[in-house]
Amino acid sequence: MAITIEIGGDKHKKHAIKIAEMIERASEKKGTILAIRKPNYILDKIIKGKSILALDGEIIVGFCYFQNWENNEFIAHSGLIINENYLGRGLSKKIKKQIFNLSRQKFPKAKLFGLTTSAAVMKIN
Secondary structure (H helix, E strand, O other): OOEEEEEOOHHHHHHHHHHHHHHHHHHHHHOOOOOOOOHHHHHHHHHOOOEEEEEEOOEEEEEEEEEEEOOOOEEEEEEEEEOHHHOOOOHHHHHHHHHHHHHHHHOOOOEEEEOOOOHHHHHHO
16 A cells, blocks of 8 residues: 555544654664653644644554744744654655645745754754
8 A cells, every 4th residue: 555645634633642652662762862742742733734644554654743833933843753664765755845845834934943853854854
């Protein structure tokens, strides 16, 4: 089955727990400090349309969200995660491109930036 890249919405609510688990597992495996997010925080980003999900059928394989503040003057992209079984397929770049496009569409005048401690994600940014 082909992997789809989708804007978060109500139909994706069921993935919030799995995404939070993916983030926590990646943090433990890499021994880095990732911003651990609770399922309710992820769920909020999904239902407000502030996230991008990569799906292999009904399997969540990637995720990223954005946060806006200061009257929508600033947008930060964060939380990029890829299921370890799907690494090396270019999903990170596809998801980052879509989260950029989505946040630019919703907030065209905002200043955009990415938050990460990952060297690989810094290269994408």
